[in-house]
Amino acid sequence: MEISARELRNLTRDVDEQHRDGLDGLASDIAELHAATRPYRRREILRGAGVGAAIVIGAAVLPIDSLMAAAQTATTEKPTDEDIAAFGESIELAIVEAYKAALATGLLSAPVSQSLTQFANHHSDHAKALGTAGGSKSKGAPNPGVAGRARDQIANAHDEKGVVRICADLESSAASTYLFALGALQSTSALQLAASILPVESQHAMVLTQVLGDDLLSRFPAVADTNFKNNSFEVTTRAFDLQKYTLNPTTTTAAAASK
């Protein structure tokens, strides 16, 4: 499906209004979600991650075990819900920063700029919600590794498609990260928050890959080693790695992250 400037405007014209409507109730919704928190036992989480990998038989969530291992070695202890939420906040803020850089390139048409502006607003909202969920673990700053890498990539982009491809990749990785998080989070509130964000990142990726003119099948997550041939499931394979993109700015730099 080719997309015209008019169609792209149609894609995004109502988003801002609904975005603002949604903001009105965001704080109270987060409070309600936290009130509904139902902590699960750590044993259930670890079992969940392991079984989750087995369930999908090499498809959607295959790498969860290795990702969990990576996540666990990133800190001296297993990541808590707050750790994961804080990491999510940092990723969202890094994407906001990346979109600002993208918009500043002067390479984007008006409809694409409008879309990125609206998507950046979404990411800002996600960051607020995750920052609340992350509590004292939240840093309120862009993930240095992800932000630095995206900034470098955008600086080297030569045209609109180059910039949009970088943004689409960020969205795909964000969606993948939330699917990963859903295999590790404990509380109902945190799980529901991640579940409510993942689909939106996926939709952003779909819009941007449509702009790029990618064929329909390739716009869905690529699944390796699967019994399902239609890219029918979200994947964790593109998740931002907690270890590689640690929130400790003294150990992760853009240069290190790009290696």
Add this chain to the structure above:
Amino acid sequence: MDVSTDEVRRAAREAHAEHVATMGRIRERVTRLFGSGASAQAKDDATGGLNRRQLLRIGGLGIATAAVVAACGDDDSGGTTAESTTTTTGVGSGDITILRTATSLELVAVDVYGKAIASGLLTTAAVSDAAKLFQSHHQDHADFFAGLTKRYGGTAFAKPNPVVAQQLQGPLAQATTEQALVTLALQLEQAAAASYVSYVGRYSTPLLAQPTMSVGGIEARHVAVLAPVVNQPPVPAAFQPATGGLAPGTGV
């Protein structure tokens, strides 16, 4: 993509007119769905949602979503039909019920896309191709949820949700254009995406959150593809609503 000022103004006028007209229809539907005298809590439970305000915030309720919501609306208990199934995996009988409900909803989608394809009304090649791909996705999802149900000791549900299917009979019969069929499919996808987010909050174990949202994200992607075809925004909100979905236990 060059856009003239006139074109932007014209699009803005059209968008405003459409918005006003759509809001009128939404108000009517919301009134119809939520004005029958049942308690607010019962209705929220029936929609699998967090609160009433969120339902009003969705703004995209349509025929299929209304059918799904209406399918749940008579169940003041919250829609969960307890199944006498026990497992040794930490997955409870209520979880099995949710998995069966999910399977039934996916099979409705397979059926709806099948009927749309067979109707001959999907004359735009890209739309027809998308319908075929999405039908195959939903079949994969149905197989996936059925497999999970069996894995955790339950009996997989093997047919389209009878309650939702019945509710959709009329709208399907009345959908005599490609646009109408795409609108129906879009609303079904929106309801599916909302269902899965709500299920994450209903499971007794976090075990099933990740598998469920590996499907839920794909339904949201379907929304992003179909919405522009009928001039709706592909990303309707910053957060995927949990309202407007199929309550666990409905029809299974």
